[in-house]
Amino acid sequence: MKLTRRLFLGATTAMALASAAHAQDKGTIYYMVPTLLDEFQTTSVDAIEKFMAEVGYEVVTLNADNKTDLQQSQMADTILLDPEAIVIAPVDFNALVPAIDEARAAGVPVMIFDRQITETELDFTSVAGTIEIGEVAAGEIKRLLTEKNGSVTGTILQVLGDPGDPYTLDIQKGFEDMMAGEDVEIITHPAMQWEASNAGTIVADELLATPDIDLIFVHAAHLSVAAVASLEAAGKAPGDVMLVSSNGAPVGLDLIRQGWQQVEVEQPLFAQAAALAMFADKVVAGEEIEAGTYDVLGLESTVTIEDWGPNIKIPGAAITPENVDDPTFWGNLQAPDDPITPVE
Known part of the structure; x- marks a missing residue:
């Protein structure tokens, strides 16, 4: 049984809610987006609205x-x-736990998109396989080093995002676990607060301290821009130092087209949004979600039942010069036309 109460909305929220004048047959779902200052978030809004x-x-x-x-x-x-x-x-990640608990106590199910919360029970969570993103990146970096040096050997500069963000820590774990035992030196620094300027400084400093860097691996495409600026300032040309990034943003794809970057490992934004829609009916109805493997926009994805509830993890894919124009990658800003079928 849901609780229905009256309220007086704050001015900001009231204006935003005004667009909900007419819900579709199944009703209205509210999406709490953290910001609209980057393309991942703005694209997530379009994707969630479309698939729902x-x-x-x-x-x-x-x-x-x-x-x-x-x-x-x-x-x-x-x-x-x-x-x-x-x-x-x-x-x-944790400040909203009391509000989530209040929503669920009032009979309003809560789904999490992209930024995982594990400190309370949830109705459904859709996230990228971040450890898997690191593993895919490692596979591509092994290939690139072999093509350049004849084997998996060389020096890698790894630029994390903010070390307080599980997204970057998971990528680091997946990457370093896959690189363990290889004849490589990995130099790792965090770009605090995910600031591109911090990444640029790291790259500039390490190019002076370690001039024989073979490859730079940054954990987000916007950090690649700063890395390229530092490479140019050091007199490097495209390809002199290989560059790999993760998250799949448009700028990363553009850097591949320009020759500065060799690989972008995509965070599967469209599939993460599509998964919410696939399971929405079950979540709204309070029905059990079964663990198992599900096809989400052609990606083999895994639902597990965790302490915090049903959790779907969706793998990313490697973007290279050969497939960079594929419209299924969110960085090309063209949502796929694949029909969404609710899970029964």
């Missing part, structure tokens, strides 16, 4: 502008609207 519409739900998106307190306030207001479900990409 295909299975009968209208989506209203609330932007938190990277403010934890604003997202908490939006959650409180939205719970009182008694929506069919709430999808959250949290600004702060």
Whole structure:
């Protein structure tokens, strides 16, 4: 039984909710996006709205502008609207736990998109296989080093994102586990707060300290831009130092086309959004979600039942000069036309 209550909305939230005048047959789902300042987040809004519409739900998106307190306030207001479900990409991984618990106590199921929360029970979580992204990157880097040096040998500069973010730590784990035992030196530094300028400084400093770097592996495409700027400043030409990145943003694909970057390992944004739509009916109805393997936009994805609830992990794919224009990669900003079929 859901609780239905009246509320007075704050001005910001009320304006954002005004677009929910007419829900589709199955009702309205609210998406709490952390920010709209990068292409991953803006594309996630379009994708979630598109795929949810295909299975009968209208989506209203609330932007938190990277403010934890604003997202908490939006959650409180939205719970009182008694929506069919709430999808959250949290600004702060743990700060929203009380609001999530309140929503579920009020009968509003909560799904998590992309930014995983493990400290409380949830109705469904859709995330990238971040450890697997690191493993894919390692496989590609082994190939590149072999092509250059005749075997998996050389010096790698790894530039993490912020060390407090599980996304980058998982990629690091997958990458380093796969590289263990190889004849490589891996130099690792974090770009604090995911700041591109920090990545640029790291690359510039290491080019002076370690001039024989074979390959740079950065954990996000926007960090690649700063890496390339530092390479150019050091007099390097495209290909002199190989570059690999992860997340699949448009800028990474452009750097591949320009010859600066050899591989981009995609974070499967479209599939992550599609998975939410595939399981939405079960989540809204409170039905059991079974563990197993599911096809999500052609990607073999795995649902496990974790302490925090059903969790689908979706693998990424390697983008290279040979397939960089494939429209299925989110960095080409063209959502796939594959029909979404709800899981029965």
